[in-house]
Amino acid sequence: MFRRALVLAPLLAAAALQAPVYAAALSTEGGLNGAYHSYKELETDLFALQQKNPAIAKVFDLGESLEHRHIYGLKISDNVAIEENQAQILILGCHHAREWISVEVPFHFGKYLVESYATDPEVKRLVDQSEIWIVPMVNPDGLEYTIHTYRYWRKNRRDNGGGQFGVDINRNYDYKWGFDNAGSSGDPGSEIYRGPAPFSEPETRAVRDLFLKKSFGAVVSYHSFAQDILYPWGYTDQPSDRDAEMQGIAVEMANRIKAVNGRTYAPGQSGKDLYLTNGDANDWTFGLSGIPSFTIELPPIDELLGGFFNREEDIAPIFQENLPALLYLVDRTVQNFRPYLRNPFDLRSVFFPGARAAGILY
Amino acid sequence: MGARAIAGISLLAALIAWPGAARAQTKIGQYLDEAPLRTWNTAPFTLAAGLGRGGTSFTRAADPSAALSNPALLPLLPRVSAAVQGFAESASMAKAGPIGTGVFLTDGNVVASSTGLDFAGVAVRAGRWGFALSVCREESYLRPTAYYEESAPAGQNGYLLQWTQTGDLRIVNAAIGGILGHGFSVGLGVNEVFGSLRRSLVEQVTGPGGYEISDTVTQDFRGLFLNGGLLWSPSSRFRAAAVFRTPYARKAAGQSALDYRAPDGNTDIPIDASSKDTARQPLMLGLGGSYDLSPSLTLAVEASYFGWSAYSLDFFGEAQDRGFRNVVRVNAGLEFRQKIPLFGIDFDMPSRVGLIYDPQPVKDPASAYGDITVGTGLAAGRFRLDLAALLGREWGSGNGLIARRIAISLIFQL
Numbered sequence: 062m063f064r065r066a067l068v069l070a071p072l073l074a075a076a077a078l079q080a081p082v083y084a085a086a087l088s089t090e091g092g093l094n095g096a097y098h099s100y101k102e103l104e105t106d107l108f109a110l111q112q113k114n115p116a117i118a119k120v121f122d123l124g125e126s127l128e129h130r131h132i133y134g135l136k137i138s139d140n141v142a143i144e145e146n147q148a149q150i151l152i153l154g155c156h157h158a159r160e161w162i163s164v165e166v167p168f169h170f171g172k173y174l175v176e177s178y179a180t181d182p183e184v185k186r187l188v189d190q191s192e193i194w195i196v197p198m199v200n201p202d203g204l205e206y207t208i209h210t211y212r213y214w215r216k217n218r219r220d221n222g223g224g225q226f227g228v229d230i231n232r233n234y235d236y237k238w239g240f241d242n243a244g245s246s247g248d249p250g251s252e253i254y255r256g257p258a259p260f261s262e263p264e265t266r267a268v269r270d271l272f273l274k275k276s277f278g279a280v281v282s283y284h285s286f287a288q289d290i291l292y293p294w295g296y297t298d299q300p301s302d303r304d305a306e307m308q309g310i311a312v313e314m315a316n317r318i319k320a321v322n323g324r325t326y327a328p329g330q331s332g333k334d335l336y337l338t339n340g341d342a343n344d345w346t347f348g349l350s351g352i353p354s355f356t357i358e359l360p361p362i363d364e365l366l367g368g369f370f371n372r373e374e375d376i377a378p379i380f381q382e383n384l385p386a387l388l389y390l391v392d393r394t395v396q397n398f399r400p401y402l403r404n405p406f407d408l409r410s411v412f413f414p415g416a417r418a419a420g421i422l423y
Numbered sequence: 424m425g426a427r428a429i430a431g432i433s434l435l436a437a438l439i440a441w442p443g444a445a446r447a448q449t450k451i452g453q454y455l456d457e458a459p460l461r462t463w464n465t466a467p468f469t470l471a472a473g474l475g476r477g478g479t480s481f482t483r484a485a486d487p488s489a490a491l492s493n494p495a496l497l498p499l500l501p502r503v504s505a506a507v508q509g510f511a512e513s514a515s516m517a518k519a520g521p522i523g524t525g526v527f528l529t530d531g532n533v534v535a536s537s538t539g540l541d542f543a544g545v546a547v548r549a550g551r552w553g554f555a556l557s558v559c560r561e562e563s564y565l566r567p568t569a570y571y572e573e574s575a576p577a578g579q580n581g582y583l584l585q586w587t588q589t590g591d592l593r594i595v596n597a598a599i600g601g602i603l604g605h606g607f608s609v610g611l612g613v614n615e616v617f618g619s620l621r622r623s624l625v626e627q628v629t630g631p632g633g634y635e636i637s638d639t640v641t642q643d644f645r646g647l648f649l650n651g652g653l654l655w656s657p658s659s660r661f662r663a664a665a666v667f668r669t670p671y672a673r674k675a676a677g678q679s680a681l682d683y684r685a686p687d688g689n690t691d692i693p694i695d696a697s698s699k700d701t702a703r704q705p706l707m708l709g710l711g712g713s714y715d716l717s718p719s720l721t722l723a724v725e726a727s728y729f730g731w732s733a734y735s736l737d738f739f740g741e742a743q744d745r746g747f748r749n750v751v752r753v754n755a756g757l758e759f760r761q762k763i764p765l766f767g768i769d770f771d772m773p774s775r776v777g778l779i780y781d782p783q784p785v786k787d788p789a790s791a792y793g794d795i796t797v798g799t800g801l802a803a804g805r806f807r808l809d810l811a812a813l814l815g816r817e818w819g820s821g822n823g824l825i826a827r828r829i830a831i832s833l834i835f836q837l
């Protein structure tokens with residue numbers, strides 16, 4: 062703990078110093094959504110990162126949304142063009158359209174890694190020893206609808222018929238999908254409509270297909286608001302058999318976050334301390350692979366302080382406070398990584414050979 | 424030009440039967456945010472006389488609106504003519520903004536209606552030359568106002584959601600036409616475009632701990648284009664015409680104000696933006712002919728090409744994907760002229776009827792209107808009153824949209 066704190070001190074200083082540089086170099090100026098990324102602005106900025114350092118940053122097209130937008134993943138690693146036997150971390154943003162800040166923290170993390178790689182030995186060490194996958198905008202159609210039409214839209218843009226639109230893609234994953242009607246809904250008009258079937262939505266299939274191709278060691282899915290660090294289970298208020306371990310990691314992250322700007326993110330079990338959710342991303346990744354899986358609910362803490370709004374000038378500090386927690390999780394995943402053998406008897410390939418088998422529960 | 428919006432909307436907290444197969448995506452259809460009410464193919468503007476005979480206006484005009492459809496007609500007008508027009512119009516839509524796309528649930532198409540004055544102009548003829556100065560309202564961006572409210576007693580939370588969109592586009596046209604001889608005349612007009620669009624969405628949770636989100640976008644439009652035409656009258660019974668309108672850049676100065684306020688938390692989070700955008704408007708080319716079947720009956724047929732595939736729109740710095748298709752509108756009309764004696768005066772009382780096939784540029788779903796028009800008039804001495812009505816039905820989108828327009832124009836001529 063003390064050793065880590067010492068390592069982090071220079072990182073925090075670097076993050077603080079570099080904040081103004083970020084603001085100047087982005088394509089987000091001037092749009093309807095201010096300093097936040099639209100779909101096209103994100104596309105531009107992700108490819109700019111790839112162009113800036115193609116040796117460690119590569120943009121992947123993970124799939125197409127319902128309205129034919131690309132769901133992009135940014136892979137950051139040394140030897141980025143090849144698959145290495147290294148620790149892998151997945152960072153997701155914007156399952157929910159109106160949670161604009163949840164695009165920014167993952168994106169800025171990728172930007173920070175790319176831009177600090179050459180000058181920061183600690184960043185270089187982590188990037189060299191891992192594959193960091195960042196998917197900042199899982200729900201581009203919904204996000205565009207929040208920019209152009211209705212700011213508080215949450216779901217994707219599935220036409221459910223009868224004038225009802227949208228599937229809550231964070232209720233569409235196939236672990237305890239539709240477990241009960243408290244954690245999701247079968248009503249197409251509901252804000253937590255789970256969809257007609259698990260992985261019915263191209264957005265969740267894009268995440269699934271990436272996840273099944275890789276061997277991730279940790280997952281963070283960003284949301285807002287409430288300032289929480291949530292871990293499985295979401296579908297039940299009963300703890301998982303690794304509750305203490307997950308809580309330990311969440312507490313470590315919360316402490317690091319608080320040390321930056323003094324903001325408290327409450328660690329807790331998703332289904333017990335927030336509310337019941339079934340079919341969400343974290344229950345699926347945890348249920349499938351048993352890897353540390355977190356939902357981080359970004360600021361503000363409540364509606365009185367902004368709800369799904371954050372000041373444009375708060376993007377940088379919110380990213381900065383999340384940076385040491387992310388670096389800690391990457392470092393932890395690297396430390397715990399044991400090189401795996403790719404062989405035909407890999408359990409993963411036996412039980413989950415492809416998309417069709419992804420519905421198996423355990 | 425007062426505008427009145429009628430909302431045919433109810434927000435239903437209804438259980439909707441689960442459809443067998445979910446559809447692919449949100450297809451907004453014709454009513455994209457910037458779409459004119461009723462039809463994308465608004466050019467050329469016509470007064471009631473033209474509207475009554477199916478909008479045919481390239482070869483026959485008896486009022487200053489000739490400057491907008493074919494300025495080559497100007498030297499054929501009376502020595503002085505002046506006109507004003509009033510209108511009432513309505514159009515139905517299935518989806519527009521948050522209506523029918525998941526926020527405001529409707530139990531059918533909704534209708535936007537407005538009334539006002541949409542033309543004033545004067546034309547004079549001097550020898551072989553004709554001149555005109557006019558202003559018209561060519562496009563309306565009106566949408567039905569959508570409104571939902573749940574009131575609550577003091578100390579509890581209520582809810583309000585309201586969406587509006589208004590705006591229009593006007594053209595000031597100065598035109599000249601001249602007779603070339605051998606049955607030919609030509610004309611050219613300069614058109615200054617100006618207009619605005621305002622869209623606003625307000626969402627409120629009232630009462631303790633409540634908040635308000637307001638999202639307002641305004642745009643001011645400017646642009647300049649030329650229109651012109653050639654008229655050929657080889658005989659007293661037949662006329663043919665070719666007309667054009669140049670493509671042009673419609674500049675939009677935009678302001679966006681998105682704001683979150685929570686009074687109990689002293690929170691105010693504004694996200695403001697301004698922009699200078701451009702919409703590339705299409706080339707329009709028209710061909711038409713009219714023939715006097717008898718001294719009192721004239722048939723006119725016209726085709727107008729709109730190069731919508733070249734249409735592009737930037738909106739707050741971002742190119743919007745439109746992918747329009749080029750379309751050809753076909754107008755056809757008949758005019759029957761007769762004299763009716765009333766109170767000892769001989770009135771001219773024409774009867775007009777017409778058809779319009781009006782395909783829309785949106786590709787998916789591709790749609791077109793079929794319009795029927797009727798019109799009549801009453802003229803005596805220096806004054807003429809024209810009255811026309813259009814009823815259109817759309818097919819292709821599956822929504823069976825309806826468009827209506829009534830125009831009354833008063834013309835004074837010497």
Ligand SMILES: [Zn+2]
Nearest residue numbers: 157160284285
């Ligand atoms: Zn969320």
